[in-house]
Amino acid sequence: MYAFELERPTTLADAIKALGGEEAQPLSGGQTLIPTLKQRLAMPSTLVSLTGIDELKGIKNEGGTLTIGGATCHADVAKDGSYPALSDLAGHIGDPHVRNRGTIGGSLANNDPSACYPAAALASGATIVTNNREIAADNYFTGLFETALDEGEIITAVKFPIPEKAAYVKFEQPASRFALVGVFVTKGANGVRVAVTGASEGGVFRWTEAEEALSSNFAPSALEGLSVPADGMIGDLHGTPEYRAHLVGVITKRAVMKAG
Amino acid sequence: MSEITLRINGKQRRVTVEGRTLLVDLIRDQMNLTGTHVGCDTSQCGACVVKLDGDTVKSCTVLTATLPEGTEITTIEGVSTGDLHPMQEAFSKCHGLQCGFCTPGLVVTAIDIVERSPDGLSASQVRKALKGNLCRCTGYQNIVASVLEGARAMGVQVTEEKETV
Ligand SMILES: Cc1cc2nc3c(=O)[nH]c(=O)nc-3n(C[C@H](O)[C@H](O)[C@H](O)COP(=O)(O)OP(=O)(O)OC[C@H]3O[C@@H](n4cnc5c(N)ncnc54)[C@H](O)[C@@H]3O)c2cc1C
Ligand code: FES
Ligand code: FES
Numbered sequence: 001m002y003a004f005e006l007e008r009p010t011t012l013a014d015a016i017k018a019l020g021g022e023e024a025q026p027l028s029g030g031q032t033l034i035p036t037l038k039q040r041l042a043m044p045s046t047l048v049s050l051t052g053i054d055e056l057k058g059i060k061n062e063g064g065t066l067t068i069g070g071a072t073c074h075a076d077v078a079k080d081g082s083y084p085a086l087s088d089l090a091g092h093i094g095d096p097h098v099r100n101r102g103t104i105g106g107s108l109a110n111n112d113p114s115a116c117y118p119a120a121a122l123a124s125g126a127t128i129v130t131n132n133r134e135i136a137a138d139n140y141f142t143g144l145f146e147t148a149l150d151e152g153e154i155i156t157a158v159k160f161p162i163p164e165k166a167a168y169v170k171f172e173q174p175a176s177r178f179a180l181v182g183v184f185v186t187k188g189a190n191g192v193r194v195a196v197t198g199a200s201e202g203g204v205f206r207w208t209e210a211e212e213a214l215s216s217n218f219a220p221s222a223l224e225g226l227s228v229p230a231d232g233m234i235g236d237l238h239g240t241p242e243y244r245a246h247l248v249g250v251i252t253k254r255a256v257m258k259a260g
Numbered sequence: 261m262s263e264i265t266l267r268i269n270g271k272q273r274r275v276t277v278e279g280r281t282l283l284v285d286l287i288r289d290q291m292n293l294t295g296t297h298v299g300c301d302t303s304q305c306g307a308c309v310v311k312l313d314g315d316t317v318k319s320c321t322v323l324t325a326t327l328p329e330g331t332e333i334t335t336i337e338g339v340s341t342g343d344l345h346p347m348q349e350a351f352s353k354c355h356g357l358q359c360g361f362c363t364p365g366l367v368v369t370a371i372d373i374v375e376r377s378p379d380g381l382s383a384s385q386v387r388k389a390l391k392g393n394l395c396r397c398t399g400y401q402n403i404v405a406s407v408l409e410g411a412r413a414m415g416v417q418v419t420e421e422k423e424t425v
Contacts, residue, residue, distance in 0.1 A: 006262075006279030006325050027326070034282075034321045035302045047279065049326040075315070095392025096369070097306060100315040101322065176304075177391060 001038055005046040012055055012156060016131055018048045019152040026050050026154055028071055028106035031098050050105070056156055064162050070105030070129075070155040077104065085166035085259070086124070089116050089184070092170060094177050105155035108140075111147050111203060113234065114178040118204040120168060121158060123184035123195035129157040144203050163188030165218070167258035169251050171198075173238050180238055181247040183255040187218055194252060199244045201232050210252055220253040262325050268293075269338030277324045284308045284319035287335055295336035295364045299394070306393035309365035310335045316372050318392070336364035339371060346413035347371050347406075356406030358397035366393050370407045374414050381411045382420035 006027075007018040018024060025044035027033055028051060036042045050056055056071035061082040068077060078091030078099060093099055093107075093116055107117040108128060121128070121137040128135045131154045140148050149155070163186040170182040179198030186193050192214040194207045213222040228248045233241035265274050268291060277286060287293050287310065296319060299307030303321040310319045311334040312327070339345045347370050350356065357363045373389045374381060386407045387400070395403060408418045 001280045001282070004279055006323065008326060027323070030321055030323065030326075031303055034323070038301065047323075049323070051326055052328065095306070096372075096389060097309055097316050097318045097392045098303065100312075100317050 002040065002043060004037075004044060007046060007048045008052050009048065010052050010054070012053055012131060012154070015048050015050060015053060015154060016152070018046065019154070021046055024048055024152065026109070028103040028109075029073060029101040030106075031094070031102040032106060032110050032112070050154070051103075056105070056154075061162075066160045066162055067129075068104055068158050068160070070157055071103050072105075074099035074102050074104070074107075083124075083160055083162045083166070085168055085184070085186075086120055086160060089120050089168040089170075092116070092177070104158055108158065109147060109149060109155055111141055111145050112178070113144050113200065113203045114173070114176075114180070114182075114198040116168070116170065116179060116182055116197065119179075119182050119184040119195040119197040120160070121195075122204050122206060123186045123193045124160045124163060124166070125186075125190040125193060126161070127159040128155055129159060130154060131156055134159075138206075141204050144201065146203070161189065163190070165259040167255045167260075169255040169258055171247055171251050173198075181244055181251050183248065183251045185214070185252065185255045185259050187214070187259065191215055192218060194255075196228075196248055196252070199228075199233050199248050201234055207248065207252065214256065218256065218259075220256050223249065223253050223256070264325060264327065265329055266327065267330065267332045269333070269335060275324070279323065279325055281324045282320055283310070283317075283322040283324050283327070283333075286324045287319060287333070293335050293337050297361055297364055299361060299365075304394065305362070306365040306369065307362050309368050309393065311368060311372065316369055334368070336368055339367065345371065347374070347410035350410035350413055351403075351406040354406040354409050355402045356398065357403075362393060362395040362397075366390070366395070366403060369393050370410055371414075373407060374411045374416050377411070377416060380417040380419040381408065382418070383408060383422060384420070 009015040024046040027047040057069040060067045074090045165187040168184045173180045182197045194210045197204045230241040230245040233244040235241040297307040299305035308319040
């Protein structure tokens, strides 16, 4: 790998300072960024490691809101269990080794169109907390690998209101375990929300027609006859746009069934 | 360059690493512990799996200098002192390997799976927990059989021999 500077701050304040430098980039679990550096698809001159900062780690359940530190690994979220659908999602990301390193902040900052956490954040109406503001999930995901984060801005935590009912169903791309199509549904104080990952060229999105249908009848049968257009769906060697559009309907039904 | 103290296979080591030094490079090139393999170098295959403070990780995707002082690292060389570990015996007995390239990562992972399942282990649980370890030779049947055999030898009950999926 090419040579870079590595900063290891132990406080958020020091991390922000280090990120103020030229071409500095945060490093969390490294499960996405380190392979990217090896391929030289990114070549920051300074990496600022976040995993030594205690204030970015941990999970708190207070008054029906689950707050997860940005540098909390998937395995810890999987173990927590206070938002069962979210723990279920975290426990099925990649493999055990990836879950021991990869973090929620890294996943949401990366916003891979096939990643799992973006669907949970959008469907739960979560709030992305950074070092200088709070961003509603509805305003956070701005496109393929694009987010509302500014340069040098760090996700310090994610706040999830715990819904009454929720489930995530992922149709796995069997080699990578990423979602070929993944659907997270919730029913709660925010009404019904349906977020789809893995399918669209624009990244994670809300399927509003399904939300409306499910609002009056939260059952798989409410989705009969509904479909998303194949236009704008991802087409690659794993599946055509038409196939993915079809899967969105099927997987949404399964998610509603699983949510009960 | 930075200095860090690690406990590698039970021995305290003070090492000097660059920011870019991958954990697997420290283990293989500086510690001369060449049992840990590099298969893909892109966090896919699990040939490089070691334990960090009790958790399995892909050592090709960890920067050594980001580890906390005193981190405990266990490589395949450290799973037993002297004789083979019962899991290594099981892989040998059940033909859980052919070329052996994936084996160090698999054995480290397999021991971890068993240690996390004191109340019993099934074939389908083993398959799920092995998602991050690829083998190009065996077709996995004998690997699953080996892990279950190793589990028995480690005193864990096998709850289901054949998979349900
Ligand atoms: C084999 C394999 C299988 C996988 N399977 C899945 C899967 O099934 N589903 C899934 O969703 N993901 C999957 N992943 C991705 C995994 O979840 C990653 O851990 C995650 O996407 C990135 O998290 P990280 O902590 O490793 O981030 P890093 O790799 O450290 O960083 C990723 C990006 O985020 C930035 N960043 C990191 N933390 C922050 C922060 N707190 N604030 C701002 N920016 C930040 C970095 O600068 C970088 O650009 C898989 C990965 C691998 C290797
Ligand atoms: S060499 Fe590390 S996962 Fe393949
Ligand atoms: S025995 Fe050859 S790769 Fe597994």
